[in-house]
Amino acid sequence: MSIINEPVLNIIVVGFHHKKGCQVEHCYPELVPGRPTELPPAWRxxxxxALPDGSHNYLSDTIFFNLPGLTEPDHTVYGISCFRQIPVEQVAQKTEDMTRSSVQKSVCVVCRAPLFGRLAVKMELVVRAWFLQADFSQTKLLEDAYKHLNSCPVQIDQTLEGLSVMRLIDNWRHKALLLFKLLLLRRKVLMYGSPAGPLSTALLTLVSLLPRCLEHGLTKAANVVLSRPLSPIILDEEKDTIDSGHILNNDEPYVNGSTQSEELTPKETGNMLEEKDRVSRQSFDETILSDVVDRQDLGDQGREKCHSIGEKYKTQKIVTEAQQSPTMARDMSVDGLYNLTRQIDQTECGLPFPLFEDGYLCLPYLSLQYLDLLSDSAVQGFVVGASNVLFKQKRQLFDVLVELNEMRIETSDLMLRRQLALGTEDLRFADHVVRHGATQGDEWIREQFSSYLIYLLRTSLLPEGSREMDSYNAQFMSAFKATPAYQQWLKTTNNGDIEAFANLMPVHPFSGQLSVADMKLKFAHTMSTTEGGRKVSAAVASTGRAVATTSRAVGGALSHARGALSGWWSALTAPAAEPCTATDPATDARDDDDNKKQLPAATDPDPPDKSIEDAASNVGKIQVV
Structure with missing residues (x-):
């Protein structure tokens, strides 16, 4: 187990000045000798x-971010900033620049390892004690904290502390797999939300699903040689009115930022950022397509073949019957998937996957000063978090917008939508994780995604056009294999010559015959992830309310009809139930034959919206008895 000694590089105090904006007030140890309030150009x-946009709306928050290293420019350092805000009346030693109704400060630690969650817990306690002193000129407590943190060696596996993938799966459900596959394509992804703390935590939690990536794969996640310098810092005269989203009013109210429901509205704070966000979202939706494509595109899409055209599949290595994996369809046990890959050394497989290299950035939080970074020619792609509405309005800078607060994914790239469409096997895997994740825990969920990636990499070594690739979406596999990260992985593993892969079947771990449960699962996924599906769901809900209102006047007949309608809808949208493993083989054979005749092929993973027209027509044919 790798041990990290002296993980903390610096501890920095950042305050908010009513005229100068965010500024460094103390740094230990000093970065610029003799000037404890100055920073080197790379960290300007x-x-x-440390004081993110809109932080004045919250009493406290903890923000994570990445920076390029100073002594080793090719390596990334990691920042944890603990923000607090108190009324000025509680400050014992006031200074002349404290002219506002509250005092805002952040204590930021910069460390050499991504110990985000572990250090955040300790720093929150330190910052709370420092604020209770009510004298910000006394920094001995912070210096003692720096020495204490460096006196305790930590293990590299402690980097995952505080990043709950259970919460991620609970929020995004089946779409968590879509986000996972989106990372592998190295596209330009903007994750937008507020406040900045939960935003940066959610982004890092998503990255932690990639095996060994958070521990060893972010060393170059913030390193890029820009073709031009970033925009200069705003002049002091301009900061008199606004500074990175902070509204400089003397009587600014504040609330506790521990929960998003306590966020102040624009009317209460005088802050117009939320109002601008609402207006920009309306104009944004008019110009960029959401999860659904129009009917004309759907018609063209339905006539296309999803599988690649290539030479006839030939196995690279002969796999005996004893080496083949057991049944891996929808009856997968809780530990079944991990048991198939637990003997495989992830390091031997070339993991962590070399994703965040060669100009592909991972920045959990970005302030407005970094807006020019996203358009630089040296940046090949990124996954970044932002809470300023101006990032959303620059939609030409990114390929995908992930709305964290609304749990929505938007893109105008039709080809990307096709690449990210989840087929039957992917939906089975996602449903497996959703159903068992809440009871099995974070480690179990990460093991499932690790096994999924190992199987994906193993299947990618098959010749082009192999039908086994269709289970992952053939268009996704083609785009994935064309990325620089995949090419680098081939070089690292000698074109995939991995001994552990010899006994691993090049298939999707959830391959198997189609069933009615699969159709229900895909229909439920369509209803929850597409614009058309949401409209149908809303129509059914409004119909149920109308029937309920009318039933009071007509009597129990319509109430019975409403129950039948609700039962039909619940049966369609309910998650797939656990199948019974002890069944009659003859009955299973007859069911499989019927399914082959009635159900579409699993090898053509069309976008989820493809079935929305059929779903809408079926709703119109409902007969209430």
Missing amino acids: HLPAL
């Missing part, structure tokens, strides 16, 4: 990261 925008 650190104050804006």
